Amino acid sequence: MSVENAPVVDVDEAAIPVEKKMYYRFESNDKKEFRVSELAIQQSETLNRLVEAMGYTSEDVENKPAIAIENIDGKTLKLVFQWCEHHKGEAIPVDDGSVPKIVEIPEFDAKLMDIDNGLLFKLIWAADYLNIVQLLNVSCKKVANMAQGKTPAQLRRVYLLPSDEEDEAAKRAAQEAQDPRAREVEEEFEERKRQGGNSFF
């Protein structure tokens, strides 16, 4: 099934499914609404527990407000639910402890994740928040694949990793932000050193 044909639809764009299967309504933080099948929701441990706890009937789903997912925007949530619908009914993988992890990216997932890195970042964040194990695996695998054939310098640029000097500077800045007096003390100390004093006191 192609990404475009995945059975996740914005509520404004498609009719309500006629099947008797239960579909839940979710709303993103930018007020986009989605209908997602009960089986697809099982891919997300977080959402699955949530709907179980709510104990909604079919009428409740229609009459009550959509379940709000505050931390995720519509664009990201659409990808998440497309993924869940495509993989509904599949077993949730159990970590067998193997390192490196043995993760294959299926064609559908590869196409779904053919997105810019900003959206990929949000997708990983959402997979973690909603606890969708296999989506987290494949999306992190895509990020891991960015390391292929890179030198340390190239990899530093790709992953935006700070150098030791940048880390040190950030640490100092954080300390100073915590204690504004610290910078004054340090400057005073440096000044005294310049003047040849060997004791601060």
Place this chain on the structure above:
Amino acid sequence: MVPVFPLLRLPYLCIETVILNLECLEILTFSYISKRSHRLVKLFKSPVTSIRLYLDEEGICLSLEPMEEHWNLRPLNEKVFEYINFYTSLFRCSVDCLEINGDYLPEDNIDFGFNKLQTLLIYGKKEITNDKLRYLIEHFEVTDTFIIDIPISNTFYCDPELFQAKEIWFHGTSAGWITGGILSFLSQLENIQRIMFHLPQFNIKDVISVIADWFLGRKLSFKSIIIVFKIPVHPEDLENEYLKPMPFEPERRPAGLVTMTGDEIDLSDGLDIVRGDGELATIDTDGQKFLFHVWSEDERRGLPWR
């Protein structure tokens, strides 16, 4: 423009999942970037369970297990051992196995930087000097398997108590210095379960004496003794006042002993000894070859020996 991804802004679990998806070489590359990236790699589960080293004419080849990634470290100098320390620290594992081609050992003794090993193999074609061999035997504490397959002078001697491995194998012309006294001493060591000597100084009577100790319950951990003598072993050599060898019976054990590689050693001509506590052993001879083997329950059911 190269697309960038702000890895460290992801939640901790996601960073871990990305790093656990990296290949071994990529993890190494990642660890070189900064102190922070190095620390991150050390935080997560290591893909490397142990390191094997091969010292030969090329220098040292390092193999990261279980993925069998190989790196050649050369020339052989102090820097090489700094790298090895780097790898063991990064992957939080130890060097478990060292294979040394003695023909290419440098004149000066090497400070390996580690001394505990599961397996040590010293092999080669040229006779190894007594000093070099003594240094290696004294330097390493080998817990599992100690294999020597390099010519050794008959004048060699070291304290046999240094051999603490479960298995000791002296192939080729490496056992010429092993006397009956050394065999007797080795047989009393707690850890030793298997020994194999090729052309030692001692004779079959020394071995029968060790087997009698096993029979009388003085040496409980022994599993097998394999010896290739200089002269053939005759049936009368096996006679002993304690041992009452019996011919093979299929009710007692299988005719063949299956090795770990799946080969079968035919022991249908072997003689069985049953100790007072029910332990069963077989003695088999074939010309100069001699085998003594204590059967485990699994082996008696036809499973490979362990």
